[in-house]
Every structure is written in C-alpha cells, then in structure tokens.
Amino acid sequence: MREQRVSMNSASRAIDPEHVVVTEPVEGSPYPVHLMYVEAIDGVYIPIGLRKPDGPGPFPLILFASGNGGGGMKVLRDATQNRSWTLEQYLADGYAVAWMRYRAEVDYAYDRIGKLVEDRRQNRQLLNRGPLEYEDAIRIAEYAKTLPFVDGDRIGYVGMSHGGEMALKIASEYHGFRAMVASEPASHEFLRLRPDDTAHVDPKTGLLNVEKMLMREAAKVRPRITEAVAQERVRPIATPIFVQGRDSDELQGIFRVSYDLLHEAGKDAIWKSYDHPLHGFIYPVRGDDGRYAPDAVQRQAVADTLAFFGKYMKA
Numbered sequence: 001m002r003e004q005r006v007s008m009n010s011a012s013r014a015i016d017p018e019h020v021v022v023t024e025p026v027e028g029s030p031y032p033v034h035l036m037y038v039e040a041i042d043g044v045y046i047p048i049g050l051r052k053p054d055g056p057g058p059f060p061l062i063l064f065a066s067g068n069g070g071g072g073m074k075v076l077r078d079a080t081q082n083r084s085w086t087l088e089q090y091l092a093d094g095y096a097v098a099w100m101r102y103r104a105e106v107d108y109a110y111d112r113i114g115k116l117v118e119d120r121r122q123n124r125q126l127l128n129r130g131p132l133e134y135e136d137a138i139r140i141a142e143y144a145k146t147l148p149f150v151d152g153d154r155i156g157y158v159g160m161s162h163g164g165e166m167a168l169k170i171a172s173e174y175h176g177f178r179a180m181v182a183s184e185p186a187s188h189e190f191l192r193l194r195p196d197d198t199a200h201v202d203p204k205t206g207l208l209n210v211e212k213m214l215m216r217e218a219a220k221v222r223p224r225i226t227e228a229v230a231q232e233r234v235r236p237i238a239t240p241i242f243v244q245g246r247d248s249d250e251l252q253g254i255f256r257v258s259y260d261l262l263h264e265a266g267k268d269a270i271w272k273s274y275d276h277p278l279h280g281f282i283y284p285v286r287g288d289d290g291r292y293a294p295d296a297v298q299r300q301a302v303a304d305t306l307a308f309f310g311k312y313m314k315a
Contacts, residue, residue: 026051026080027290031091033080035073038143041118042127044103046136047073049080050144051087052096057149059096060178060313062087062156063140065163066283069133070104085284085292086158086302093306094314096150102136105162107207110134110169110189134169141176154178154313158305160282161186164243168258171239179312181305183244183282186251187258188215190233192226214250218260221253234261242308244301245273246281270308274301 015021021036031053037045052059064087066079079099087097109132116135117128131139137157145152157180159167164185171180172190188195188210199213215221243259245252252273262269274281276297282305284294294302 024077026084027286029084029088029091031088033077035077038140040103040136040139041116041131042125044131046103046140047076047101048098048140049076050096050098051080051091052149053091053094057096058151059094059149060154060156060309061096061098061144061150062090062158062309063137063144064097064099064283065102065137065157065159065166066280067161067163068105069102069136069162072101076101082286083283085286085294086282089302089306093310095156095309098140098144100137100140102133102140103131105133106130108189111192115173134166137166137170138174138176141174145176156180156309156313158183158282160184160280164255165190167241168233168237171237171241172233173236175238177239179240179242179309181242181244181282181308182258183301184246184249184251184279185243185255185258188213188251188254191221191230191254191257191261193221193254194224194226196224212250215253216250218253218256221257222260225257230261231265234265234267237262237265237267240268240308240312241270242305243269243271244282244304245271246279247273247275248277249279272304276301 021034023032023034025032031051033049033051035049037047040046076099090097113129116131119126141155144150155177157167157177160183164182165187167180167182168187168190195213199208199210202209241262245255259269259271274297281298282301284292284298286292
C-alpha cells in the first residue's frame with residue numbers, strides 16, 4: 001500500500017482523487033472528523049472517520065467497530081455525530097480515534113473458505129477468495145501505521161458484538177494491534193458453535209437466523225462449540241484482549257466462553273461483565289436533546305477500557 005502523508009490542516013483545501021480526505025466538524029466537540037477512504041487488498045475503498053488531538057503527534061490510535069458491516073460513509077458519519085461519546089473520552093486522554101466501516105459479514109464464510117492468499121496472474125493481482133470484513137480492519141490498521149501523526153507501534157481496537165468477534169478473528173492471524181477490547185463478542189462462528197433450536201434457517205434466504213438464539217449460560221455453550229477448532233484458532237493469539245460481557249444478554253454464555261478459552265490457553269486476557277439493559281452499551285447514543293447522557297455503568301465500562309489500554313499503550 002502506498003504511503004499517504006495527510007496534513008489534517010489542509011486536507012479539505014484540495015482533494016487528491018487517490019487520497020480523498022474531507023473534514024467536517026463534530027457537534028459539540030473541538031475535534032473534527034477527517035473522512036477518508038482506505039484501499040482494501042482488492043482495490044475496494046473502505047471509509048473511516050479519523051480524529052486526533054491537537055498537535056503533530058505521533059498519537060496512539062484506537063480503531064472502533066460496531067456490529068456487522070455495510071452502510072458505507074453514511075453510517076460512518078452518523079456514528080461519528082451520534083455515537084461518539086466513547087471516542088471523545090479517548091481523544092481527551094490523548095488518543096487518535098477512528099470509526100470504521102467494513103464490508104458486510106458473509107454468513108459462515110470464515111469457516112468455509114480458509115485463509116486469504118494473494119498471487120499474481122498476467123502481472124495482475126489474483127486472490128483465492130474475496131476478502132472478509134475482519135480483513136478490512138487489518139488493512140485499515142496497516143494503513144494507519146503510515147500516517148505521520150500516528151504511532152504505528154501503538155494501535156488498538158475496540159469491537160462490539162460482531163465487531164467483538166472480529167477482534168478474535170483478527171488476533172488469530174495478525175499481530176499488529178497492541179491491545180484489543182472485545183465487547184459482547186458474538187463469536188459463535190469463531191467458536192464453531194452448533195446452535196440449538198433457538199436458531200433456525202430462514203426459508204426465504206437459506207441462511208441461518210441467530211437473532212433469537214439463546215446462549216446465556218457458559219455451561220450450555222461449551223459443549224456446543226467445536227473445541228479443537230476453537231482452541232486451534234485461539235492458539236496463535238498474542239494480543240492482550242479485554243472481553244466484556246453483559247449480564248442479561250442472550251449470548252452471555254458465548255461471551256464468557258470466548259474469554260475462558262483465552263484464559264485456559266494462557267493468553268493475556270481479562271474478563272468483566274456489566275449489568276446494563278442495552279446491547280452495545282459501550283457506545284452511548286446522543287439523545288433527542290442533542291446531548292449524551294451516559295449512565296454510571298457506561299462510564300465505568302469505558303473507564304475500564306481506558307485503563308486497560310493505558311497499561312499497554314502508555315507504558
């Protein structure tokens with residue numbers, strides 16, 4: 001990937017078609033967002049919204065992911081304007097931050113089609129399969145390391161729900177993140193979980209519908225994972241991971257087993273569960289009055305992530 005030298009002060013004065021950067025203000029924040037496109041391994045462009053503290057840096061950077069992919073720049077701009085209380089806390093603590101979008105999840109493709117391999121044919125790129133969403137996140141991390149205001153040795157990741165499962169997939173084969181948070185990781189695919197009858201195949205699409213799957217207890221989940229496969233995927237992980245659960249979540253057993261496998265394999269991992277009514281509580285949403293009103297549990301959860309990253313990225 002060609003190195004990009006972006007000056008955030010002048011990025012919007014002229015747009016280079018190969019390196020598009022558009023700067024917008026963020027409501028109620030002194031930190032604007034720099035909207036840009038990162039080239040994925042197959043030449044498709046991935047939108048990110050990058051923000052940084054004042055000054056030249058280099059700053060540690062945290063990449064943020066939420067749920068499934070898709071939605072493009074429109075979703076990214078909405079997240080920046082309305083779901084960025086958490087990111088504001090990181091900016092105030094001296095981190096650069098970036099919301100990511102990535103391509104949509106392909107149902108169980110991670111399980112079926114194996115590792116991505118790149119080759120050449122007629123002097124052009126040849127891939128053995130299309131890239132998956134977690135590989136977009138890897139590409140974004142590699143791109144971020146080329147930016148002059150980013151400390152490439154201090155890149156972190158926070159992923160929620162499917163984004164939390166992506167943390168495990170990424171860490172299993174890529175070691176470029178200093179530390180990661182997997183918040184409510186819906187990692188049934190990573191674990192190769194055999195669902196019970198609370199999940200079903202949608203007759204309209206032929207795809208497995210897990211929206212109503214009930215996996216609250218680790219004792220229920222553990223016998224249903226493919227143990228040897230899950231352990232083999234955990235084995236290469238070298239990145240410290242903070243797994244966050246949610247006491248009342250339907251998939252709490254999956255969250256816990258994700259941590260248990262890391263712990264049993266001797267990985268640098270910690271666990272904490274929170275009593276909160278909302279899936280995705282790690283990202284408070286701006287209210288109709290234009291203000292954020294995070295509750296005590298949300299404040300504590302974000303403070304815990306900052307403390308976790310501080311141990312690895314500010315030492």
